[in-house]
Amino acid sequence: MSGPTSPLTRPKLLTDIVCDRLRNAIVDGELKLGEQVSEVQLSTWLQVSKTPVRESLLRLKSEGLVEIQPQRGTFVFRLDAAQVTQLCKYRAMIESAALQSAMESHRDALLDGMKKCVEQMRTSEAAGDLKALAQIDMDFHNLFLINSGDPYIQTGYSVIRSQLVALRHRAPIKNAVASHQVLIDAVAAGDIHRACSLLRDHVLENEPRYRTACSVD
Incomplete structure (x- = not known):
């Protein structure tokens, strides 16, 4: 018996x-x-039973997006000033390690992807589409992880990824093209030290915006 022409796709579970x-x-x-x-509020909102909501909240807790506090309830995450500082420092450390590894092993692929992202940024920046800019910004920085080829670095970054996505959408960068083009120039020149130094400064510059996002949301 010949096999199917295309593999079966597993339907998405309700959870x-x-x-x-x-x-x-x-x-x-x-x-x-x-x-x-x-659970009651969310199950009513989504018109589902409480079971998939409960399971989903546990997953989101593992991603850092919700906090489940005994005797108090479940809350969407919010970072205080010290936690924002820690998040940015950790991000700078992980991304710098990823960028160095990517430049050493897959610089051409990294550079090509970075250039494509900046072209997309240029279009979105001209249109004032801040939501699109936030997504492209995430894609740009994700290139360091993808091209690092290091699963340990990628796993380390997954700890903060979801919180970063949420903060990026609340505080999108407005000078995206200029601030990312300098990174492309350093990578193109093969200057790992300068590229990592620029990246660290770039990441840490987000701290005031992320603090504001956490305090006024």
């Missing part, structure tokens, strides 16, 4: 759908940072 919906609601701001949520 997966609910988790994606809640994650997007946090990232896009439908659910505010620090907002209290409940």
Whole structure:
């Protein structure tokens, strides 16, 4: 018997759908940072039973997007000033390590991807599309992880990825093209030290915007 012409695709479980919906609601701001949520409230909102909501909240807790506090309830994450500082320092450390590894092993692929992202940024910046800029910004920095070829670095970054996505959408960078073009120039020149130094400064410059996003959401 010959095999099927195309592999069967497994249908998405309801929990997966609910988790994606809640994650997007946090990232896009439908659910505010620090907002209290409940299984009953969310199941009514999404018109599903409490079981997939409960399972989804546990997943989102592991991603750092919600906090489940005994005797108090479940809350969308919110970072205080010290936590924002720690997040940015950790991000700078991980991304710098990823960038160095990517430049040493896959510089051509890295450079090609960075250039394409900046062209997309140029279009979105001209249109004033800050939401698109936030996504392209994430894609640009993700290139360091992809081209590093280091699963340990990639796993380390996954700890903060979801929180970064949520903060990026609340505080998108406005001078995207200029601030990322200098990184491209350093990578093109093969100057690892300068590229990592510029990246660290670039990441740490986000700290005031992320603090503001956490305090006013």
